[in-house]
Amino acid sequence: MSDPIIIIGAGQAGIKAAETLRTAGYDREIRLIGEERWPPYQRPPLSKAYLKGEMETERLFLKASGFFDDAGVTLMTGARAASLDPAGRTITLEDGQVLSWSSLLLATGTRARSLPLPGAELPGVFSLRGIDDTSAIAEALEAAQTVAIIGGGYIGMEFAAVARGMGKSVAVVETQDRVLKRSVAPQISTFFQDLHRAHGVRVVLGEGVARIAGETRAEGVELVSGETIAADLVLMAVGAVPVTELAGSAGLVVERGIVVDEACRTSVPGVFAAGDCTEFPSRRYGRRIGLESVQNAADQGKAAALSMLGEAVAYDPVPWFWSDQYDVKLQIAGLSTGYDRTEMAGDPGSGRFALKYYSGDRLLAVDAVNDPRSHMMARKQLAAADQAVAA
Numbered sequence: 001m002s003d004p005i006i007i008i009g010a011g012q013a014g015i016k017a018a019e020t021l022r023t024a025g026y027d028r029e030i031r032l033i034g035e036e037r038w039p040p041y042q043r044p045p046l047s048k049a050y051l052k053g054e055m056e057t058e059r060l061f062l063k064a065s066g067f068f069d070d071a072g073v074t075l076m077t078g079a080r081a082a083s084l085d086p087a088g089r090t091i092t093l094e095d096g097q098v099l100s101w102s103s104l105l106l107a108t109g110t111r112a113r114s115l116p117l118p119g120a121e122l123p124g125v126f127s128l129r130g131i132d133d134t135s136a137i138a139e140a141l142e143a144a145q146t147v148a149i150i151g152g153g154y155i156g157m158e159f160a161a162v163a164r165g166m167g168k169s170v171a172v173v174e175t176q177d178r179v180l181k182r183s184v185a186p187q188i189s190t191f192f193q194d195l196h197r198a199h200g201v202r203v204v205l206g207e208g209v210a211r212i213a214g215e216t217r218a219e220g221v222e223l224v225s226g227e228t229i230a231a232d233l234v235l236m237a238v239g240a241v242p243v244t245e246l247a248g249s250a251g252l253v254v255e256r257g258i259v260v261d262e263a264c265r266t267s268v269p270g271v272f273a274a275g276d277c278t279e280f281p282s283r284r285y286g287r288r289i290g291l292e293s294v295q296n297a298a299d300q301g302k303a304a305a306l307s308m309l310g311e312a313v314a315y316d317p318v319p320w321f322w323s324d325q326y327d328v329k330l331q332i333a334g335l336s337t338g339y340d341r342t343e344m345a346g347d348p349g350s351g352r353f354a355l356k357y358y359s360g361d362r363l364l365a366v367d368a369v370n371d372p373r374s375h376m377m378a379r380k381q382l383a384a385a386d387q388a389v390a391a
């Protein structure tokens with residue numbers, strides 16, 4: 001029998017690829033290898049409903065336990081791939097097992113970025129990426145009175161909303177002059193800053209953190225300006241870094257992420273990659289992009305599986321993403337990078353509106369706030385515009 005298809009990374013992209021291989025008719029062995037002790041699960045609730053304690057752990061799982069037997073997918077949890085030999089078509093696990101593959105998919109995701117601040121190793125300082133992080137944070141949050149969040153990105157702001165909802169005193173410290181700056185226009189940042197401030201969160205902008213204060217555990221964050229904000233719990237939420245070491249040390253081309261083409265092929269024949277760990281060429285945006293979203297993980301995981309089976313694949317999605325903060329849902333369709341004007345539909349004061357981003361006459365992206373209809377219309381419009389260009 002020929003060697004199996006091996007998927008490294010049992011996350012959102014990995015499981016979608018395994019499932020797609022089966023539904024597309026691949027009938028030989030599939031091995032899904034994950035270093036976490038959990039079966040594949042969704043991460044978005046980790047900073048939302050699951051963090052609030054409103055969701056059972058099993059509800060995070062992307063597949064019921066019977067799926068793996070039924071689909072004939074061998075799931076290896078708690079198994080870290082330590083090295084990759086593309087010439088010999090093998091991987092070596094941390095426990096020394098050597099596994100051969102006929103095709104390999106890297107779906108290794110991202111890890112939380114950490115800042116090398118003095119005091120960052122103190123108990124009471126956390127970052128949030130997996131179930132185990134959330135469990136430890138939820139326990140600490142229960143006991144905490146004061147919370148400081150370093151970083152005003154999505155995870156930081158969602159965490160602030162949950163902590164504030166539990167009655168904690170919450171401060172967010174952001175080095176940029178506004179929150180969520182990497183992905184949205186000033187109008188959206190202002191809306192969310194105002195929302196958090198109205199809920200009683202202290203939002204500190206244009207300020208860096210010099211160190212975590214405390215001797216034996218975190219007691220606060222000391223700002224570059226000298227002020228110390230008291231905190232029993234500090235969350236470092238300063239972005240994510242693609243996990244590329246395995247690929248890089250095996251000689252695959254890696255920039256910020258693992259570089260793949262539109263068919264999810266890496267620079268080494270037989271090795272594919274999908275999800276947060278990749279960078280891929282987008283005709284739509286005229287450059288190589290990396291996305292950190294459920295949409296991309298699932299869609300690129302599927303595309304990679306089809307490509308592994310020899311189908312012609314040209315992956316170039318309309319990206320979309322969402323964030324929940326308090327009772328507000330932000331939904332983003334498209335990428336706004338390079339916009340030269342925006343158009344507001346609706347009134348931010350009403351709490352329901354959409355902001356459209358254009359480059360000249362071309363619609364690039366739409367941020368919809370509590371406006372799912374505008375979001376769905378935007379996705380359709382962006383996809384249709386692309387087809388018109390392709391025709």
Ligand SMILES: Cc1cc2nc3c(=O)[nH]c(=O)nc-3n(C[C@H](O)[C@H](O)[C@H](O)COP(=O)(O)OP(=O)(O)OC[C@H]3O[C@@H](n4cnc5c(N)ncnc54)[C@H](O)[C@@H]3O)c2cc1C
Binds near residue numbers: 012324
């Ligand atoms: C708290 C949080 C909230 C989020 N909220 C949203 C949201 O609201 N909307 C949205 O669209 N997206 C959200 N995201 C992002 C989304 O979850 C990710 O984009 C998605 O999980 C990426 O899927 P992936 O399969 O590429 O990577 P992952 O889900 O990270 O899976 C990769 C897996 O590979 C494993 N792995 C890595 N290296 C190895 C190795 N050498 N051997 C074995 N296993 C390995 C990792 O442990 C991990 O389990 C959120 C993410 C987080 C952390």
